[in-house]
Amino acid sequence: MLMRTDTGTAAPSLPEARPAVQLDGVTKQFGDATALHEAWLKIVPGEFMTLLGPSGCGKTTLLNLIAGFLDADAGEIFIDGTLVTETPAHKREIGIVFQNYALFPHMTVANNVAYGLKTRGVEAGEIKRRVDEALALVKLTGFGDRKPRQLSGGQQQRVALARALVIRPKVLLLDEPFSALDKNLRAAMQIELKEIQQRLGVTTIFVTHDQAEALSMSDRIAVMSAGRIHQIAGPQDIYRRPQDRFVASFIGDASVLTGKLLSANETMAQVALGPLTVEVLAAPLAGLTAGADVDLFVRPEHLIPVDGDAAGTGLPGTVRTQVFQGGHVDLYIDMPGYAAQPVLLRSSGAHAPSMPKTGDLIRIRPASTDLVAFPRQGD
Amino acid sequence: MSYPMRRSPLAVAGILLVAAILGFVMLPAVVVTITAFNDKAILAFPPQSYSWRWFERAISYDDFRKGFWNGLIVTAWASTLALIVGTGFALALHRYTFSLKSTLEALLLSPLVIPHFTIGLGLLILSAQLTVGRGYPLVVLAHVILVLPFVLRSVFISLKNLDGRLELAASSLGASPRRVLFTITLPLLVPGLVSGWLFAAILSFNEFTATLFVSNQATQTLPVAMYNYVREYADPTLAALSVIYIVVTALLLTLANFFFGLGKILNVDAH
Numbered sequence: 001m002l003m004r005t006d007t008g009t010a011a012p013s014l015p016e017a018r019p020a021v022q023l024d025g026v027t028k029q030f031g032d033a034t035a036l037h038e039a040w041l042k043i044v045p046g047e048f049m050t051l052l053g054p055s056g057c058g059k060t061t062l063l064n065l066i067a068g069f070l071d072a073d074a075g076e077i078f079i080d081g082t083l084v085t086e087t088p089a090h091k092r093e094i095g096i097v098f099q100n101y102a103l104f105p106h107m108t109v110a111n112n113v114a115y116g117l118k119t120r121g122v123e124a125g126e127i128k129r130r131v132d133e134a135l136a137l138v139k140l141t142g143f144g145d146r147k148p149r150q151l152s153g154g155q156q157q158r159v160a161l162a163r164a165l166v167i168r169p170k171v172l173l174l175d176e177p178f179s180a181l182d183k184n185l186r187a188a189m190q191i192e193l194k195e196i197q198q199r200l201g202v203t204t205i206f207v208t209h210d211q212a213e214a215l216s217m218s219d220r221i222a223v224m225s226a227g228r229i230h231q232i233a234g235p236q237d238i239y240r241r242p243q244d245r246f247v248a249s250f251i252g253d254a255s256v257l258t259g260k261l262l263s264a265n266e267t268m269a270q271v272a273l274g275p276l277t278v279e280v281l282a283a284p285l286a287g288l289t290a291g292a293d294v295d296l297f298v299r300p301e302h303l304i305p306v307d308g309d310a311a312g313t314g315l316p317g318t319v320r321t322q323v324f325q326g327g328h329v330d331l332y333i334d335m336p337g338y339a340a341q342p343v344l345l346r347s348s349g350a351h352a353p354s355m356p357k358t359g360d361l362i363r364i365r366p367a368s369t370d371l372v373a374f375p376r377q378g379d
Numbered sequence: 380m381s382y383p384m385r386r387s388p389l390a391v392a393g394i395l396l397v398a399a400i401l402g403f404v405m406l407p408a409v410v411v412t413i414t415a416f417n418d419k420a421i422l423a424f425p426p427q428s429y430s431w432r433w434f435e436r437a438i439s440y441d442d443f444r445k446g447f448w449n450g451l452i453v454t455a456w457a458s459t460l461a462l463i464v465g466t467g468f469a470l471a472l473h474r475y476t477f478s479l480k481s482t483l484e485a486l487l488l489s490p491l492v493i494p495h496f497t498i499g500l501g502l503l504i505l506s507a508q509l510t511v512g513r514g515y516p517l518v519v520l521a522h523v524i525l526v527l528p529f530v531l532r533s534v535f536i537s538l539k540n541l542d543g544r545l546e547l548a549a550s551s552l553g554a555s556p557r558r559v560l561f562t563i564t565l566p567l568l569v570p571g572l573v574s575g576w577l578f579a580a581i582l583s584f585n586e587f588t589a590t591l592f593v594s595n596q597a598t599q600t601l602p603v604a605m606y607n608y609v610r611e612y613a614d615p616t617l618a619a620l621s622v623i624y625i626v627v628t629a630l631l632l633t634l635a636n637f638f639f640g641l642g643k644i645l646n647v648d649a650h
Contacts, residue, residue, distance in 0.1 A: 069547050089550040090559075096551045102544040106566050115562075116552030167552060 018081045020045040020203035021066060021171055026075035028061050035061040037227045038075065043171075044219075046201040048194070052214040053224035054250070059207045062224075063173055066205065068092045080170045090119075095164030095202075096173040099180060101156045103148035109135070109159050110144030116167035134162040137196060154185045161193070165200065172197070174206045178213065190217060211251050215239065223247045239299075240370040241281065248297040248372060255303075255343040257296040257315075257335075257366075259373065261288050271296060271373050274338060275312040278366055280373040293376035300330065300346035302368035305356070314363030317343065319356045329355055333362060408625060415618035422613055433619035443620065446604030450584050452515065453600055457522030458530075458579035462572060464523070465530030470564075473538040488528045498524055499592030506593070513595040521589045526579035533578060537571025577635075 021043040028036040036058040043049045051059035064070040066077060068089030077085045084092055095116075104112050110131050117127045135141050138158035148156055157177060164172060177193075178186045194217050197204050208214055214221050215235040222232045223246070231243040242248035262270040262277065269282040271294055278296070285294060306314030317335035320342050329352040332342040345364055347355060356362045410424055415433055417426035437443060468487055472480065490498065502521050506513060541564070549559045565572075587602040594603055609617055 067547070067551055069550075089547070090553050090555055092551075093553070094551055096548060098544045098548065100542070100544065102542060102548040104545060104549070104563060115549065115554070119553035119555075119558060163548075163552070173551075 018045070019043055019078065020047070020080060021205065022078040023062075023066075024076045024078075026062075026065055026072045026077060028058075028065060028070060029073050034227050036065070039229055041222060041229065041232065043203060043205065045203055048197055048204045048206065048217060048219045050206045050208060050214040050218040050221045051224060052208060052211060052221050052251075054209055056226075057224040058227040059209075059224050060175060061227075063175055063205065063207050066171065067094055067096055067173055093167070093169055094171045094173055095167060095169035096175065097157070097160045097164050097177045099176040101148075101160040101177075101180075103156055103159055103163075105148055107147075108144060109140070109146050109148065109151070112148065112159055113144075113163045113166050116163065120167070130166055134166040137165065138162045153181055154189060157181065157189060161196070165196075165202065169202065172202045172204045174204065176208055177206075178208075179210075193217075215251075223250065225250070242297070242372055244284065245295070245297075245374045245377065248374070253300050253344055253346075254297040255300065255339060256341065257298060257339050257343065258376070259294050259296045261285060261290055261292045261294050261373075263290055264288075269373070273366070274315050276315065276365055278371055279369070280371045284372060284374050288375055294373040295376055296366075296371060296373045298343075298366050298371060299368070300344040302366055302370065303343070303345040303364050304347075304367045305345070306363040306365050314365040316361065316363055319358055319360045319362055322355060322357055324349065324352050331355065331362070333364065408621075411618045411621045412625075414615050415622045417615045417618075420614040422615060422618070433615040434623070436614075436616045437620040437623060440608070440616065442599070442604040442608065443601065446599055446601040449515075449594075449598055450600035450602075453518050453522055453590075453598075454580050454583040456515070456519045457583045458526060458576050460519070461523045461526045461530045461579050462576045465527050465575065466534050466568075466572065469531050469534035469538055473535060487531055490525055491528050495525060495586070495588035496592065499589035502589075503592045513593055513598060515598055517593045518590060518598050518600070521593045522583045522586060525586060525589060526582050529578045529582060530575040533575030534568065534571050537568050541567055 019042040021041070023039050023041040026036060026039045027034070039058075039062055041049075051062055053059050061070065065072050066079075068084070068087060068091075072085055075085075076083060079092060079094070104115065107115070113131045113134050114127050117130060122130070131144065132141070135144060138161055140155060140158050140162065143151070143155065143159075148159065151159065160177075174193075178189060181189060190213065206214075206217065215238075218235055220232060220234055221238050223230045223238060225246050231238060231247045233241070233243075238247065238251055242251060248254055257273055259271040259273045259278075262272050264270070264282045264285060267282055268279050269285050271278050271280055273296060280296065285292075288294070315335060315338050317333040317338070320332045320334045323330040323332070327349050328346050329349050331345040331347075333345060335343050343364070414422060414424055414426065416429040416431070417423060418428040418430040418432070419426065468483075472484055472487075498521060502517060503513075505511075506517055511517060545563055545567070546559050549563045550556070554562065584600075585602060586600070587606065590600050590603050591606065594600065599607070605617055605620065
């Protein structure tokens with residue numbers, strides 16, 4: 001079982017374990033466009049690793065490179081300690097589940113699942129036993145004689161999963177497997193997949209553009225954009241300590257407040273935010289001198305209203321809209337001079353009756369030790 | 380929900396128009412069918428008296444019998460060869476990118492724009508130059524050239540509709556490229572292959588213009604034999620033959636529909 005640490009972004013238990021998958025500077029070009037730029041990645045055996053990013057960020061390219069569907073232009077790929085950069089896909093022993101499941105339409109469910117065993121020359125009795133076992137694992141016992149088109153979307157996905165797992169792959173690759181399912185089914189399948197993955201302990205690489213999915217399922221997440229891996233860390237670290245502006249704005253909601261760098265030591269830096277002083281991580285601000293303009297990224301739940309209107313206790317603003325969402329209530333606050341865009345403050349829905357309404361004046365301040373700032377970007 | 384049919388003047392006119400168009404389309408076949416039963420040895424309409432004798436003559440006439448078998452032999456060879464060659468080219472065009480790819484594609488599809496008599500004449504000149512006789516190989520070659528674009532298109536469209544991820548999934552499950560081809564790609568292409576072969580066979584069996592140039596008395600196909608017949612005789616035998624043609628084709632299509640589903644074979648069905 002992997003332990004998730006709150007500090008640092010180093011992979012858990014990395015030095016001892018031989019990586020299940022390792023990428024050393026893997027690069028892929030499509031014509032003049034760089035789809036993947038020098039990807040370095042080590043995945044621990046049994047780990048659930050998510051490649052997260054917007055479409056076109058290179059996550060699917062990375063998956064296809066690991067599967068052997070694409071050839072890398074530079075760099076090396078290792079699976080289970082073996083160099084596979086030049087190994088064709090059919091000799092890599094990986095299981096893959098596609099977004100559309102890619103079930104063989106001319107075969108029954110049982111023959112779909114048996115396909116990978118037949119290519120390996122497993123004898124008939126053993127095939128039957130393992131197919132039954134795999135179908136039981138995905139709760140489809142008794143569906144073996146059906147054709148894929150006779151199944152619902154969720155059932156087709158289970159077949160695809162059984163087909164990929166029955167060969168006992170060294171790595172399980174999942175290419176946006178939930179995006180074709182409706183919302184309720186998706187949530188149920190996520191839990192079920194995670195359970196199966198943990199029970200079997202199969203190393204899994206999961207590609208998605210859905211950050212909620214990534215945060216809830218992963219041991220670690222690699223956040224990608226424009227062909228580069230921006231940050232590799234556990235879900236909490238990704239959320240609380242984003243390494244750059246892209247990660248900070250792509251994961252979760254964040255408002256940008258303008259501040260000035262006051263001073264910095266090895267680990268922490270002080271930033272002036274109007275009359276307030278807040279502490280942030282020093283690393284992203286390395287190289288800036290005191291007085292430099294910085295952008296402070298604040299999560300909506302890390303902002304709180306300040307009682308009273310004494311100057312110096314909070315930043316003044318005007319409530320633009322109050323949005324009641326049941327479990328929580330959102331305030332969008334205009335803060336000229338402090339933020340170019342309305343600032344989002346989120347509070348428990350229980351506080352809604354006492355919260356300021358549209359047009360009310362309000363004072364707010366950041367109340368968290370998890371604040372990050374980045375150098376101001378010219379716009 | 381459907382709207383009740385109203386017998387408005389416009390609707391009646393519409394029905395009449397549709398009926399008129401259908402009648403017009405069917406008219407030649409109807410005229411020929413009735414003429415085929417004319418007892419007299421003239422192509423006149425409508426007949427004065429009726430008989431089956433032209434059917435007997437159509438079936439027993441030597442050139443027609445010979446032409447029919449010649450046609451079957453040529454069609455079987457030409458459409459099968461075109462299927463194999465066309466499938467190979469379609470796979471190559473679909474899977475690989477190479478220089479001159481678009482040139483190759485244009486060349487393979489060019490018989491669509493080159494008149495049949497040009498192909499026939501060209502092969503005739505060539506065979507005379509190389510002193511190759513006008514035997515079956517020459518006729519088959521002409522037919523392969525003519526039907527290849529249709530086979531190629533049919534297979535190519537099926538390949539485009541084939542989800543490439545099925546092949547990727549199979550290879551991830553350990554199947555070699557060869558095994559993927561024979562267990563996934565080809566089985567899923569069967570409707571496209573059957574429809575391509577069927578198109579090729581129908582075109583080949585009915586082909587006349589090019590065949591006229593490259594066949595001789597011994598290798599002439601049924602359409603050429605029919606042409607030679609009508610130059611000598613003007614009796615309803617050809618009309619009787621046309622009726623046989625229509626009935627046999629309809630029977631074959633009915634059978635095909637019964638066993639495979641016609642929509643699937645002609646590649647017009649989505650599933």
